[in-house]
Amino acid sequence: MQNLDPVTQIQLMSGGYYLSRCLQIVAELGIADLIDDEPVSAAQLANSTDSHPEALSRVLSLLCAHGVFDRVDGRFQHSDLSRIIRSDHPASMRAFARMFGIPLIWQSVIRLNDSVATGRPMGNDVTEGGLWRYFEDHPEDNAKFNSTMAAKSQVVVPLVVAAYDFESLSRIVDVGGGRGHLIDAIIKSTVKPTGVLFDQPHVVREAALISGDRLQVLGGDFFTDTLPEADAYVLMEVIHDWDDEHAERILRTVRNAAPADSKIMLVEAMMPDAPVPCWTTTLDIIMLNLLGGRQRSLPEYTALLNKCGFDEVREIPVGAGHSIVHATFA
Ligand SMILES: C[S@@+](CC[C@H](N)C(=O)[O-])C[C@H]1O[C@@H](n2cnc3c(N)ncnc32)[C@H](O)[C@@H]1O
Structure with missing residues (x-):
């Protein structure tokens, strides 16, 4: 990033949450698990994940630009970074990427301005009882959190x-x-x-x-x-x-x-x-x-x-x- 011009750096930082969201969605859909040694087309990946082929292709292309997957002749294959979001990788980070897509976390991020204004966390405001109670009441998200840990x-x-x-x-x-x-x-x-x-x-x-x-x-x-x-x-x-x-x-x-x-x-x-x-x-x-x-x-x-x-x-x-x-x- 540091070798990019200042305007581009600020643009990429400002819109960085789109990159983060693309990674979360692709991890949630399990795209990395659907690619083995051979490149796979966006149409095939979309078919297996009930997604829109062109939209998925554009999301994957953004990730490719950051080293997650490689695009070869319009199809997608693994890079070192995409391999570690496979579920079966011994050091899998799929759960980690998925956890940051939990809506409670996004809702808190939207209110980061309130944290800055008050010094208070927003976890308790966006869900009654805060994060730990939320996980107790939402076993699927709790499993994502525990896998992330x-x-x-x-x-x-x-x-x-x-x-x-x-x-x-x-x-x-x-x-x-x-x-x-x-x-x-x-x-x-x-x-x-x-x-x-x-x-x-x-x-x-x-x-x-x-x-x-x-x-x-x-x-x-x-x-x-x-x-x-x-x-x-x-x-x-x-x-x-x-x-x-x-x-x-x-x-x-x-x-x-x-x-x-x-x-x-x-x-x-x-x-x-x-x-x-x-x-x-x-x-x-x-x-x-x-x-x-x-x-x-x-x-x-x-x-x-x-x-x-x-x-x-x-x-x-x-x-x-x-x-x-x-x-x-x-
Ligand atoms: C950030 S996680 C760390 C988990 C683990 N030590 C690790 O580093 O992977 C914090 C842990 O504190 C636990 N925790 C939160 N409130 C607790 C409480 N009141 N009593 C016992 N454990 C609690 C959570 O369930 C969670 O597993």
Whole structure:
């Protein structure tokens, strides 16, 4: 983008949501799954997805311009970027692209001006009870969200597992662990520790299959329920969902359950010192607009943790812009 002239750059940024919407729709229709090794015509793709051939062709052509699919003699074939929106790709991002098409998210984006005016998230305004209640009431969108969490974690989870000596622990609770992709990977990469996946009941129901001898699945609410005792609590991309007041409540729930020599590990994408076009800076605006959370820096995490009774805060960078923010009991 930077090698384009300024007018074109502003044009592309201004209309960028059309590109995003095209990607969501193509992911929703499962177009990438309909193309194997041979190029496929828009007419065939439209026939399989109940779409208008010319309209679909134009949408795919825009995506081609950004490297998602290649157009060859009027037919479409895979590029590296289109392959990862296939459902069967080992690092599939199809769920991720689909999730951004959920109407609740679009409705909040339209009201980003109100977030800017007030500092408040719009998730609660556009649906009663906010995002988490919405997902509880809309199982199909909840499944998209939970798949997205698994998809976005594919790169980070192996980095986290490699960066810390989890074998030295006895019992690890993954608080707000979604379908359990992190705790499952930790348990599979170790021989001794046992794990607990803790998340909302309708979320952990989707994770029942990962429960094994060393892994327990527990449904609950981290604002009202007591967490199990353990010597380590991991929270991956949970604290970033919340404003400071709610983040402190979650950290205190951990603090109240944690025995004296236990540890807490926040796995988060750290806010870069200087604004650069990376996913974390976009995520910060999503948090502002949808949930009222924020991407934080190490000093901001340190202040939060110290306030809630944790000490010796240190950052363990794991790669891919993520770190473990590690702390012990004060
Ligand atoms: C952004 S997701 C992160 C999921 C997972 N840790 C990951 O990084 O892939 C936040 C998680 O917090 C959970 N959550 C939200 N409110 C909760 C509550 N009150 N009690 C327990 N879990 C909650 C959600 O269900 C969701 O799985």
